[in-house]
Amino acid sequence: MVAAVLVAPLAIQGYSAGVANPAATVRRVVSETMLAPVGGLMGRLTERIRISPDGRHIAFVTAAPSGARVYLDGKAGPGPYTLISDPQFSPNSARLAYAATMNDRSPLVLDGVEGSWYDAVSNPLFSPNSARIAYAVFTRMPAPVGRKSQVVIDGSPSAPFEAFTDPYITFSPDSRRVAYVYGATADQAVTVLDGQPVSLPGYDSIVAEFFPNGVAYRARKGGKSFFLLINGREVAGPYRQIGFLTFSPDGKRTAYSMMEDACVVCSQRAVVDGAVGPPYFAVGNKVIFSPDGTRWAYQALKRPYSGVVVLDGREYAQGSDPVFSPDSRRIGFLRQSRTPPGIAAIVDRQEGRPYRLIRQLVFSPDSQHFAYGADRGQNLLLVVDGSERKEYPRAADSTPLVIPTFSPDSRHVLYIAPVGNDHAVVVDENEGNRYDKIMSKIVFDSPTRFHYIARKISGFYLVEEDLVEIDH
Numbered sequence: 001m002v003a004a005v006l007v008a009p010l011a012i013q014g015y016s017a018g019v020a021n022p023a024a025t026v027r028r029v030v031s032e033t034m035l036a037p038v039g040g041l042m043g044r045l046t047e048r049i050r051i052s053p054d055g056r057h058i059a060f061v062t063a064a065p066s067g068a069r070v071y072l073d074g075k076a077g078p079g080p081y082t083l084i085s086d087p088q089f090s091p092n093s094a095r096l097a098y099a100a101t102m103n104d105r106s107p108l109v110l111d112g113v114e115g116s117w118y119d120a121v122s123n124p125l126f127s128p129n130s131a132r133i134a135y136a137v138f139t140r141m142p143a144p145v146g147r148k149s150q151v152v153i154d155g156s157p158s159a160p161f162e163a164f165t166d167p168y169i170t171f172s173p174d175s176r177r178v179a180y181v182y183g184a185t186a187d188q189a190v191t192v193l194d195g196q197p198v199s200l201p202g203y204d205s206i207v208a209e210f211f212p213n214g215v216a217y218r219a220r221k222g223g224k225s226f227f228l229l230i231n232g233r234e235v236a237g238p239y240r241q242i243g244f245l246t247f248s249p250d251g252k253r254t255a256y257s258m259m260e261d262a263c264v265v266c267s268q269r270a271v272v273d274g275a276v277g278p279p280y281f282a283v284g285n286k287v288i289f290s291p292d293g294t295r296w297a298y299q300a301l302k303r304p305y306s307g308v309v310v311l312d313g314r315e316y317a318q319g320s321d322p323v324f325s326p327d328s329r330r331i332g333f334l335r336q337s338r339t340p341p342g343i344a345a346i347v348d349r350q351e352g353r354p355y356r357l358i359r360q361l362v363f364s365p366d367s368q369h370f371a372y373g374a375d376r377g378q379n380l381l382l383v384v385d386g387s388e389r390k391e392y393p394r395a396a397d398s399t400p401l402v403i404p405t406f407s408p409d410s411r412h413v414l415y416i417a418p419v420g421n422d423h424a425v426v427v428d429e430n431e432g433n434r435y436d437k438i439m440s441k442i443v444f445d446s447p448t449r450f451h452y453i454a455r456k457i458s459g460f461y462l463v464e465e466d467l468v469e470i471d472h
Contacts, residue, residue: 026448028432029466036060036074037459048086051453052093055443058453058460059087059096070109072096074459077112085123090130097124097133108135108152115155119147122166127175134178136167151180151192158195172210179208179215187223200229212251218242225261230254236271237261243268244286248293255287255296270298270310277313284320290328297322297331309333319346325367332361332370345372345383352386359401364410371404371413382415382426389429392417409447412467416442416452425452425465432465 035058038045048061059072067080070087083101090096097110099121106121107114110133122136134153139160141148148160151167165183172178179193191198191208193215198206203219210216214231221227227237228245236258243257255272267279270287284299297311299320307320311331319335332347342354345361347370357375364370371384379391382402392402395418402415417426422434425442435454444450451464 025470026467027470028427028430029468030433031464032454033462033464034074034458035453035460035462036071039458041071049439050087050089051440052089053091054093055440055451055453056462057089057093058439059089061087067102068100070096070098072112078109078114088124088126090126090133091128092130095126095130095133097126097135099123099135106137115152116157125169125171127171127178128173129175132171132175132178134169134171134180136169136180149182153178153195158192161190170208170210172215173212177210177215179210181207191217200232203227203229209245211245211247211254212249213247214251216245216254218245226258228256236274240266243283246286246289248289248296249291250293253289253293253296255289255298257283257287268300270300272296272313275313277310278315280308288322288324290324291326292328295324295328295331297324299333307336317346317349321361323361323363325363325370326365327367330363330367330370332363334358334361345370350386352383353388357401360403362404362406364406364413365408366410369406369410369413371406373402373404373415375401380418382413382417384413390417390426392419394418395421403441405442405444407447407450407467408444411447414442414450423454425463427467433463435461435463 041062044062044064046061046063050059057073059070061084062069068084069079070077081100081102085099087096087098095111099106100109105117107117108121118137119140120138124133124135126133132154137150137152139148149163150157150160163182164185167180167182169180177194179191181189181191184190189205189207191206193208200206203221206217206219208215208217217229219227225238226242227234238261239258240261241259245256247254253273257268257270259266259268268283269279270277270283280300281303282301287296287298289296295312299307299309301307309316309319309322319333322331322333324331330348335344335346337344337354340354342356343358344354345352345358355374356377359373361372369385374381374383379393380402381391382389382404399418405414412428414427416423416438419434423438424431424434437455438452439455440453442450442452448467454461454463
């Protein structure tokens with residue numbers, strides 16, 4: 001497809017909130033490449049649209065009287081089918097898979113090729129390296145069995161088993177190992193690891209979870225208390241409950257939430273490296289580790305609607321949603337403000353203005369700057385280092401808050417803004433070309449080059465932009 005090259009009619013000053021080289025002027029050189037024309041599909045295009053992780057491919061589902069079909073970058077896949085699940089891209093963006101149904105039978109469609117047909121097929125899971133794929137399949141059986149389940153890994157189905165719940169499948173970080181967990185009964189979990197059922201003497205209801213340095217297990221003894229085992233060795237318990245498990249980036253540190261085994265009025269606690277934290281009404285979804293693994297934080301509730309951020313084992317401040325900077329030295333989070341009412345962002349204990357909503361507090365790659373999208377009610381805006389950028393009126397109540405993206409060199413901040421009924425990518429404080437909708441996130445290819453997928457009335461386009469610096 002032919003790319004149209006455009007020179008955006010604007011000059012951009014690097015934003016002045018402490019960013020390097022603020023006097024630099026750049027122009028935006030824009031090219032558009034048609035990915036998928038939609039003129040012949042008007043009226044059949046659904047809202048089920050998926051963008052690849054690298055932001056360069058688009059898959060969408062169409063619906064017509066003859067049936068549904070998936071299109072990848074404008075090329076039709078097999079079908080039509082009665083039903084199609086949401087298409088799934090592999091992590092490297094090179095593969096696409098989805099389950100389909102026709103006449104009450106289902107195949108998995110992988111890379112445009114139908115697999116074996118079953119009574120039902122689950123959504124697929126790609127391995128982290130994208131080379132492997134696993135999914136569950138089901139076969140109807142006469143009562144009282146109901147159905148038999150199998151897990152298909154790299155095209156090979158497991159032995160059939162009866163399951164109270166659908167299997168939960170996971171790959172190891174290096175993609176070499178695969179496990180699945182299913183409920184054999186309402187209160188009995190079974191883990192199959194690398195094709196073999198896991199058996200730990202003295203334990204039952206075993207649930208496995210991979211981490212960079214091996215396998216962690218949550219398991220019970222005697223059908224009651226829960227214990228945590230790392231690579232087969234018991235490290236904690238007994239507990240009434242074990243919640244999330246998280247690991248530091250290097251896999252050397254372990255964190256989880258738990259509820260003590262012998263409690264009348266039960267509370268939740270976080271445990272990091274075996275050190276038990278204070279009791280709370282509830283502990284948040286997970287502990288987050290800093291990028292260098294030396295610090296950690298989580299959110300907790302002292303009582304309903306009273307949240308605190310716990311940093312390195314101590315209560316840091318009232319708030320929620322903590323995030324570390326890339327250099328691990330700074331922390332930001334959100335706080336409910338009463339006077340005036342709203343939500344405020346706090347970075348390094350400095351509180352910003354309250355807004356109706358705040359979305360996606362992020363730090364720049366060099367950790368020197370931060371930004372977030374804010375909702376002032378009728379208007380949306382970006383806040384950078386505490387300074388407000390231009391406000392954009394909402395086109396509709398469903399218009400999402402802006403999400404900031406820093407350039408790799410931290411010199412520019414970008415976001416997608418609603419401009420009337422259109423959308424545009426804003427670089428620093430200057431709007432780019434307008435499109436009916438921008439479908440993907442903004443992805444940088446280098447400090448001065450980025451791309452995204454946008455929609456015009458004629459179709460979906462891959463838009464690539466270069467920031468060309470002009471010396472004075």
